[in-house]
Amino acid sequence: MKALAPLSWIYRAAVSVRNRYYDRVEPKKLGVPVVSVGNLTVGGSGKTPFVEVVSRHFLSRKIPVAVLSRGYGREGSAPFVLVSDGQKVLASARDGGDEPVELARKVEGLVVAVGADRYQAGRTLLERLGPHVLVLDDGFQHRRLYRDLDIVCFDCGDPKLRLLPAGRLREPVASLSRADAIVLTGYREGCRPPARFDKPVLRSITRVVGFSRLDGEERLSADAFRGKPVALAVGIARPERARESLDADVVLFETRRDHHRWNASELETIAAGASDHGAQALLVTGKDAVKLEGGTALALPIYRIDIESEILDASALGALLDGVPSLTTLAVLG
Missing domain, CATH: 3.40.50.300 (P-loop containing nucleotide triphosphate hydrolases)
Incomplete structure (x- = not known):
């Protein structure tokens, strides 16, 4: 510095x-x-x-x-x-x-x-x-x-x-x-x-109030992944904040620069790696979710982290x- x-x-x-x-x-x-x-x-x-x-x-x-x-x-x-x-x-x-x-x-x-x-x-x-x-x-x-x-x-x-x-x-x-x-x-x-x-x-x-599956099929409570293995992929300015907000066991943590635009092959690689680590779901922020139109089909279900101020x-x-x-x-x- x-x-x-x-x-x-x-x-x-x-x-x-x-x-x-x-x-x-x-x-x-x-x-x-x-x-x-x-x-x-x-x-x-x-x-x-x-x-x-x-x-x-x-x-x-x-x-x-x-x-x-x-x-x-x-x-x-x-x-x-x-x-x-x-x-x-x-x-x-x-x-x-x-x-x-x-x-x-x-x-x-x-x-x-x-x-x-x-x-x-x-x-x-x-x-x-x-x-x-x-x-x-x-x-x-x-x-x-x-x-x-x-x-x-x-x-x-x-x-x-x-x-x-x-x-x-x-x-x-x-x-x-x-x-x-x-x-x-x-x-x-x-x-x-x-x-x-x-x-x-x-x-x-700011607190987590639930999780919404991107294909629209399911909305889970805030404690749904407590202690459970998950993957977290975020493209935000302070990625550590997203991880700190979760009480899940984050077995794979992928970060990108703020406003990153995810592509299908990138997410497929992350999901495959997360599945190998025993993850039950791939979690993303709301900011990332809007760039995943329709919810990309992966080896793991994708859930948006729903937050409230x-x-x-x-x-x-x-x-x-x-x-x-x-x-x-x-x-x-x-």
Whole structure:
């Protein structure tokens, strides 16, 4: 890491110049409430499950809501892709990105769209579908778009609080001063924000709530594989988190880079090896599952790990979200 320190200094200077620029520029407004959910680090902060929580909050109040994502990992560079119109999922993971498609399939009634320029994507969405609360997925660094509420997710287990490329920080912890609230994801006793913060600090934990077979034939309880031999194949930013979440006996653990696109022969090799080790099933994350259309036929059944984010300070989060301006108007429209 010492060898990378000079590069981190250069990176810090570039981030500083960028932030000073946006400190002076008036962000663009879309005329509807905007809630940003972001992070300070690259990948694995529990941001996507929290976006789901925020979206469900508004939907439970009959308020139309849409998630705007950059769509990391998608193929092509279309400036706007409508992943879901709230009635039907319209795009595959290849076209819309794995996390947006996962959200669209998981949350009934949720509109999801992707585009590198979130302002232009937001304009297009609002022109097509009318007023919605917009939730920016990974929006903390996307400063050109105005937001009414800026929430930052911080992983309690993240030990590498150094700037890229020596660590995982996208910008200095001092940037938290821009945030309106922090969510400590993966909360454990003693976890604190990485810098002094005098605004709301919320806590959340993510837990496994079951397993769903990809061919749609079966859904199992959270303890279905307790102590049993399984294989685990994941292409996510923090693969160790998936393993730590399981109480199964993981006899084969295959990891790939974040947003990895699995192919049939690769999975066949993994399943064959896992079967030789006595595994009863091959487990994958929801993010990986959306790229396995129809459930690939293998020597082992494939199950998606179903997770849920629990907010330990739910009333405080509700007060923050209900305090976003203009919600009453949208509730009437919804």
